[in-house]
Amino acid sequence: MDIHAADELAPIVEDDAFIRKALEAASTPALLATLIHLTGDPALLNERFRPTPTMGTAFGTLPAEAHAELIDRAVAELGRLRDGPREPLRKPSADQIQRVIAFVLGQDVPGEYTPFAMDELGIEPLPTPKMSPPPGFHALIVGAGMSGLLAAIKLDQAGIAWTIVEKNPDVGGTWFENRYPGVRVDSPNHNYAYSFAPNHDWSHYFSQGAEILAYFRSIADRFGLRERIRFGTELVEARFDEDAGLWRAALAGPDGRETVEANILISAVGQLNRPRLPDIPGIADFAGPMMHSAQWDPSVDFAGKRVAMIGTGASAMQIVPELARIAEHVTVFQRHAPWITPQSVYRKPVEEGKSWLLGHVPHYARWYRFLLFYATADQVHPATQVDPDWPDHDRSISAMSGMVRDGLEAMFRQQTEGRPDLYEKVIPVFPPFGSRMLVDDGTWLATLRRDNVTLVTDGIDHVEADGVVDGKGIMHEVDVLALATGFHANRFLWPMEIYGREGRSLAALWGDEPRAHLGVTVPGFPNLFILYGPGTNLAFGGSIIFTVECQVRMMLDALARMVEGGGTTIECDAASYDAHVAELSAMLATSVWAHPEARNWYRNRRGVVVNTMPFRLIDYWTWTKSVAPYDYIVRAPAEVAAAD
Numbered sequence: 001m002d003i004h005a006a007d008e009l010a011p012i013v014e015d016d017a018f019i020r021k022a023l024e025a026a027s028t029p030a031l032l033a034t035l036i037h038l039t040g041d042p043a044l045l046n047e048r049f050r051p052t053p054t055m056g057t058a059f060g061t062l063p064a065e066a067h068a069e070l071i072d073r074a075v076a077e078l079g080r081l082r083d084g085p086r087e088p089l090r091k092p093s094a095d096q097i098q099r100v101i102a103f104v105l106g107q108d109v110p111g112e113y114t115p116f117a118m119d120e121l122g123i124e125p126l127p128t129p130k131m132s133p134p135p136g137f138h139a140l141i142v143g144a145g146m147s148g149l150l151a152a153i154k155l156d157q158a159g160i161a162w163t164i165v166e167k168n169p170d171v172g173g174t175w176f177e178n179r180y181p182g183v184r185v186d187s188p189n190h191n192y193a194y195s196f197a198p199n200h201d202w203s204h205y206f207s208q209g210a211e212i213l214a215y216f217r218s219i220a221d222r223f224g225l226r227e228r229i230r231f232g233t234e235l236v237e238a239r240f241d242e243d244a245g246l247w248r249a250a251l252a253g254p255d256g257r258e259t260v261e262a263n264i265l266i267s268a269v270g271q272l273n274r275p276r277l278p279d280i281p282g283i284a285d286f287a288g289p290m291m292h293s294a295q296w297d298p299s300v301d302f303a304g305k306r307v308a309m310i311g312t313g314a315s316a317m318q319i320v321p322e323l324a325r326i327a328e329h330v331t332v333f334q335r336h337a338p339w340i341t342p343q344s345v346y347r348k349p350v351e352e353g354k355s356w357l358l359g360h361v362p363h364y365a366r367w368y369r370f371l372l373f374y375a376t377a378d379q380v381h382p383a384t385q386v387d388p389d390w391p392d393h394d395r396s397i398s399a400m401s402g403m404v405r406d407g408l409e410a411m412f413r414q415q416t417e418g419r420p421d422l423y424e425k426v427i428p429v430f431p432p433f434g435s436r437m438l439v440d441d442g443t444w445l446a447t448l449r450r451d452n453v454t455l456v457t458d459g460i461d462h463v464e465a466d467g468v469v470d471g472k473g474i475m476h477e478v479d480v481l482a483l484a485t486g487f488h489a490n491r492f493l494w495p496m497e498i499y500g501r502e503g504r505s506l507a508a509l510w511g512d513e514p515r516a517h518l519g520v521t522v523p524g525f526p527n528l529f530i531l532y533g534p535g536t537n538l539a540f541g542g543s544i545i546f547t548v549e550c551q552v553r554m555m556l557d558a559l560a561r562m563v564e565g566g567g568t569t570i571e572c573d574a575a576s577y578d579a580h581v582a583e584l585s586a587m588l589a590t591s592v593w594a595h596p597e598a599r600n601w602y603r604n605r606r607g608v609v610v611n612t613m614p615f616r617l618i619d620y621w622t623w624t625k626s627v628a629p630y631d632y633i634v635r636a637p638a639e640v641a642a643a644d
């Protein structure tokens, strides 16, 4: 896989006819923004070029005549880049960028997005701090998935030595483990990549798991990470030694147990790494093959088999269509119907022209990514927060939530036409976004309409050796049991045991309601940084890579304060933690995920939301750009002792 630095582009050598053909695949707003950025021509900000916005996509459109004119301009400009003398690229001001964003999105976009855009577009990129830590200073990263690799790359750039311990034999985390048929991203792939290492050649708009794994493997190779990863090694326990200002970690590896020391401990163990198996009476007696989605057994041949699928979340929605094509029969057991958002390009390959534009045209890839980010995430954020004045909170919680609901209901109706019985089973009982919003191109409901697929919504009473008995006592005989029942997502950092100052257990402190300052740090646990921690999961759009990049940036800023200030520990201030947790908890309590009818994996047994982030992405980016000095306490060893 060919990964590039963000502005590493191939030269344009193709003729005008090729370029014109490639431009047919361009996203209109991204192309328009790119042209304005390249030329600075105010004529392009003329009303007739303003794209008509389309909710939830970055693909606003233009009337045919204006579109043709735009393509002519683009062919001429790209020809000039190809044939003309090499000139330095223009650097628009923040004001200009703000106007371009509002124009191409066809709506007012608050000015707070401009610094973010200036960073994303590479005009004023946020710097990575460079540090000169004392000799022997070392960070221990737990996990070599997306987050651990990112932390390692950025620590290298900052000048901090590190080791990763990884329980698996390879990198990739989620994408190494989840090998079930149909596994793919449900965030647009051009957003699901590190900002500094785009892949312009994603095969699909939402590529399959093997390709995502190949991306992370290439990242490990390109950045020279592998030699410093200890594969097959699990961190079991870590204790903070206050006198030494160090973490001592107990590892279980190929050569048995050992203890290592580290100045900094970084948890990158993910939220979705420990499969949850359902506690159904009799399940252990099932005689045939049984597998969880994250522990798929590729040796099982599903052709001609009768299969039970337990679960209708994101993984089930990807697996069932694949199994239904080859199995004799698939019986799907649904506890709660999820909301599904239509995405016509969900299974579509990326057009060659689009890949060419991404890899050749200055600014295009960055604009495309920025517009995708805004249009598929923050733009829909108002649908996740309760408007107290909004009537009928059973169906929707705000004006935007109502609008989304109307649109989605129409889609469900259309896709279940002639099957009112199916509509009643698949229409969710809570407002949109109350569970993970799934992405689909019509395949899911078409699959449920197949003759060889049965949807059971009466619950499961028990499992027997040769089948599943539903809540009405009906036996469904099956040969294979597939479990898409999710993960122990609420048990953060589990089963690791982490002990901070005064031997305090993190698990005991958290109980069933884990919280962290901006999802990353906890008072009493100095020099511990948690990536993809509590309250940072994204449930309305965007990509987890974005939030983890924010967290790593904040961590580096905190470390720079500590290292440059001559300290040995940095710890989150308890008052700042309390203030953040209060704000987070209040927003989560009035979010759609806490709606009385909402069913999702973000809540603990008491119904408190623990996984998910209620804030807009722009808020999170702004708050994590750097650490507020009063949020952190830096201490030298003598002070650590004195503080006791």
Ligand SMILES: Cc1cc2nc3c(=O)[nH]c(=O)nc-3n(C[C@H](O)[C@H](O)[C@H](O)COP(=O)(O)OP(=O)(O)OC[C@H]3O[C@@H](n4cnc5c(N)ncnc54)[C@H](O)[C@@H]3O)c2cc1C
Pocket: 142, 143, 144, 145, 146, 147, 148, 165, 166, 167, 168, 171, 172, 173, 174, 175, 178, 183, 184, 185, 186, 187, 192, 233, 234, 235, 236, 268, 269, 270, 271, 272, 273, 315, 496, 531, 532, 542, 543, 544, 545
């Ligand atoms: C099927 C699936 C699809 C997804 N699709 C998307 C998507 O489209 N968009 C999106 O934004 N997110 C998606 N996610 C969420 C996904 O988990 C994150 O995007 C991302 O992969 C998280 O990376 P991570 O490195 O934080 O965690 P993980 O990828 O889970 O990696 C954690 C790593 O830590 C290792 N580890 C755990 N405990 C220990 C220990 N004690 N000692 C040593 N090693 C340990 C694990 O082996 C693993 O390699 C998806 C998740 C799943 C399960």
